Amino acid sequence: MSGLTLKRFSIQTQANIISISLSLLTTFAITVILILCIGKNPFPIFGTMFSEVFLSGYGIGQTLFKATPLIICGCGLAFCFHAAIFNIGAEGQLNAGAFTMGLVALKLEAFPWYISIVICVIVSFGVSAFFGLIPALIKIKKSVSEVITTIMMNFIIMALINYFLVDFFAAKSTMHTEKIPENMMLLKFSTMFSFFQGSSLNICFVIALLLAFISYIVIYKTKFGYEIRAVGFNPSASKYIGISPDRIVLLTFMIGAGITSLVGLNFIMGYKGFYEYGFSNNVGFTAIAVALLARNNPIGIIFSAILFGVLDSGGLAVNEMVPKEIVLVVQGVIILTILSINTIVDKKFNLKR
Amino acid sequence: MELFKTILTVAFLTQVFRLMTPYYLGASAANFSERGGVINIAIEGFMILSAFSFAMFSIITHNTWLSVFLAIVINLVFALLYSLFTVKLKINQIVTGVGFNILIAGLTKFLMMIIFHSSSNTERFEGIQDNEFIAKIPVIGDILSDYIVLFAIILIFISNFVLFKTTFGLRLRSVGENPEAAESLGIKVHHYKIYGILISGFLASLAGIWLASEQKSFSDGMIAGRGYIALAAMIIGKWKPINIFFASLIFAFFEALQISIQISGTPIPSQIIQMLPYLITILVLVGLIGKTKPPAADGVPY
Numbered sequence: 001m002s003g004l005t006l007k008r009f010s011i012q013t014q015a016n017i018i019s020i021s022l023s024l025l026t027t028f029a030i031t032v033i034l035i036l037c038i039g040k041n042p043f044p045i046f047g048t049m050f051s052e053v054f055l056s057g058y059g060i061g062q063t064l065f066k067a068t069p070l071i072i073c074g075c076g077l078a079f080c081f082h083a084a085i086f087n088i089g090a091e092g093q094l095n096a097g098a099f100t101m102g103l104v105a106l107k108l109e110a111f112p113w114y115i116s117i118v119i120c121v122i123v124s125f126g127v128s129a130f131f132g133l134i135p136a137l138i139k140i141k142k143s144v145s146e147v148i149t150t151i152m153m154n155f156i157i158m159a160l161i162n163y164f165l166v167d168f169f170a171a172k173s174t175m176h177t178e179k180i181p182e183n184m185m186l187l188k189f190s191t192m193f194s195f196f197q198g199s200s201l202n203i204c205f206v207i208a209l210l211l212a213f214i215s216y217i218v219i220y221k222t223k224f225g226y227e228i229r230a231v232g233f234n235p236s237a238s239k240y241i242g243i244s245p246d247r248i249v250l251l252t253f254m255i256g257a258g259i260t261s262l263v264g265l266n267f268i269m270g271y272k273g274f275y276e277y278g279f280s281n282n283v284g285f286t287a288i289a290v291a292l293l294a295r296n297n298p299i300g301i302i303f304s305a306i307l308f309g310v311l312d313s314g315g316l317a318v319n320e321m322v323p324k325e326i327v328l329v330v331q332g333v334i335i336l337t338i339l340s341i342n343t344i345v346d347k348k349f350n351l352k353r
Numbered sequence: 354m355e356l357f358k359t360i361l362t363v364a365f366l367t368q369v370f371r372l373m374t375p376y377y378l379g380a381s382a383a384n385f386s387e388r389g390g391v392i393n394i395a396i397e398g399f400m401i402l403s404a405f406s407f408a409m410f411s412i413i414t415h416n417t418w419l420s421v422f423l424a425i426v427i428n429l430v431f432a433l434l435y436s437l438f439t440v441k442l443k444i445n446q447i448v449t450g451v452g453f454n455i456l457i458a459g460l461t462k463f464l465m466m467i468i469f470h471s472s473s474n475t476e477r478f479e480g481i482q483d484n485e486f487i488a489k490i491p492v493i494g495d496i497l498s499d500y501i502v503l504f505a506i507i508l509i510f511i512s513n514f515v516l517f518k519t520t521f522g523l524r525l526r527s528v529g530e531n532p533e534a535a536e537s538l539g540i541k542v543h544h545y546k547i548y549g550i551l552i553s554g555f556l557a558s559l560a561g562i563w564l565a566s567e568q569k570s571f572s573d574g575m576i577a578g579r580g581y582i583a584l585a586a587m588i589i590g591k592w593k594p595i596n597i598f599f600a601s602l603i604f605a606f607f608e609a610l611q612i613s614i615q616i617s618g619t620p621i622p623s624q625i626i627q628m629l630p631y632l633i634t635i636l637v638l639v640g641l642i643g644k645t646k647p648p649a650a651d652g653v654p655y
Contacts (some may be wrong), residue, residue: 002497006624038467048513079414086447086448086451088451138635138639139640141644142638142639142641142644142645143644143645144585144588144638144645145392145584145588147445147447147450147581147584147634148581148584148585148634148638151578151581151637152578152581152582152585152631152632152634152635153631153635154578155578155631156628156631156632156635159624159625159627159628159631160624160628162367162624163622163624163625166624167622176640209377285455288451288455289455292448292452314361323463323466323467325462325463325466326461326463327459328455328458328459328460328462328463329454329456329459329460329463330459331455331459332452332455332456332458332459332460333456334454335448335451335452335455335456336438336449336452336453336456337363339442339444339445339448339449339452340438340442340444341437343442343443343444344442
């Protein structure tokens with residue numbers, strides 16, 4: 001029995017590796033064709049991208065800095081996706097949490113930094129989780145798809161933040177909150193290693209890695225994670241092994257949404273020192289692609305987040321030659337190629353999911 | 354009080370009927386797909402795509418009806434691609450839909466930079482002209498002289514007829530309710546699902562074309578979640594063409610109200626007014642009595 005599961009696991013791993021590499025190759029090919037279509041030579045573009053991203057400490061630092069929120073948000077979404085919750089409201093949820101984090105931090109000057117950061121994290125986690133609770137309840141009570149409600153919540157949350165920011169909390173004639181106390185700023189890598197000079201990479205990257213490991217253990221090695229996956233796989237069958245799908249959906253939605261709030265740590269405590277409207281730059285949507293590419297495996301998410309970090313900072317580096325919006329096209333193409341190639345490869349390996 | 358006076362005017366009613374158009378077309382689009390058992394979250398993306406391609410072709414060719422045609426064709430190609438993913442490859446429909454929406458949003462932004470060198474909006478163009486003869490009819494002429502609005506209103510009867518009085522509709526619905534049974538009766542399940550998705554792509558394209566034509570340009574984010582609100586209208590309308598029409602009217606009413614409030618210059622902050630359509634959508638969904646009941650095999654790949 002154990003031999004059988006072991007063998008099955010290795011076939012699954014093989015299939016994963018094959019389909020991920022095929023998807024990346026296909027996406028690369030499509031990108032090359034797209035660049036050729038607009039009459040540009042792709043090779044100098046990739047060359048510049050490579051040298052800007054990989055050949056300097058600054059480039060590497062910036063790439064990892066941009067990967068950090070994607071790892072965090074991707075892990076939050078991985079929880080949801082494992083439970084078959086299609087949360088596309090991460091963008092709103094993380095902004096709600098980060099906005100609160102920026103405001104709460106202002107009131108905590110009197111405390112030692114470790115206590116104030118813990119308070120900030122708990123409060124913002126709670127706020128984001130609350131915005132996961134609303135669509136979860138509507139899903140459970142009315143069986144209305146969370147896709148619609150989370151998208152609506154995105155618009156509502158962003159409008160509310162805009163209102164509170166403009167009318168109450170923004171620093172004069174800006175779209176950001178006041179600067180938080182200096183002692184709450186997280187350690188930057190560049191102060192420890194001069195290699196990363198000038199980049200914004202901070203200790204939050206390590207926190208994101210820890211989060212990914214913890215998420216991996218929770219999802220794959222605990223009873224709770226088993227229940228999440230069981231509900232995601234087949235909600236009605238999971239009832240017969242004593243799981244309440246409603247309870248799992250509610251908890252998972254709140255945890256997933258709550259985790260996304262940690263994105264605020266990277267930007268507020270690790271970089272700018274304040275919450276800024278629009279800081280997230282669609283991380284909540286990009287993270288969907290990040291999680292899908294990694295097949296919702298948190299360890300895989302680290303790597304796919306770094307790949308998207310490369311695309312993001314690389315896209316900026318080549319903006320002169322080709323509009324950086326090409327990165328958005330590449331993200332969309334990755335989602336669709338990974339979906340289709342996964343299915344085809346699984347069929348070849350006779351794996352049913 | 355002023356506001357109540359505005360609501361009771363013919364101009365306001367006209368506005369409501371016009372604004373109903375994209376919601377109703379979008380919701381009907383989603384309905385045809387879901388009646389065949391395929392959830393179509395990509396309605397939002399389809400609307401963005403057609404609005405953009407209509408604007409792009411209008412600016413390039415200066416020929417409105419040719420642009421309408423080309424925008425529809427492009428949408429049908431994407432609808433076909435969507436059916437390849439969801440019907441042939443049997444990939445999860447919601448994930449595919451979200452993927453399509455992300456791809457299309459990115460693609461239009463990219464093409465805007467390439468063709469119009471702007472990340473926010475295209476230049477302006479003519480848009481579809483109203484029918485002059487219908488426009489002369491008092492009161493309803495203002496509403497019906499717009500070809501797409503006119504089509505949307507006729508569509509209530511067409512879709513009711515097609516879905517419930519024709520063999521095609523019966524087969525489409527049987528595929529969405531119980532594909533195994535349909536197959537055993539010799540119905541080609543995959544074909545009908547694909548037909549449903551193609552009709553969906555066609556109707557969604559009209560919604561996008563109308564929005565771009567109204568605005569006489571394409572701007573980034575102009576669809577602003579209307580595709581998703583249309584899905585909500587379909588759910589509230591319980592997958593029935595006439596009910597969907599009334600649900601769309603509700604959303605159109607609140608959008609028209611939102612515009613009136615904005616113009617009236619009330620002390621209500623603009624951000625709060627702007628979030629009204631989304632808040633109303635959630636509230637209406639919450640206020641639904643009982644659980645919603647989609648076609649039995651909706652969302653299940655076959």
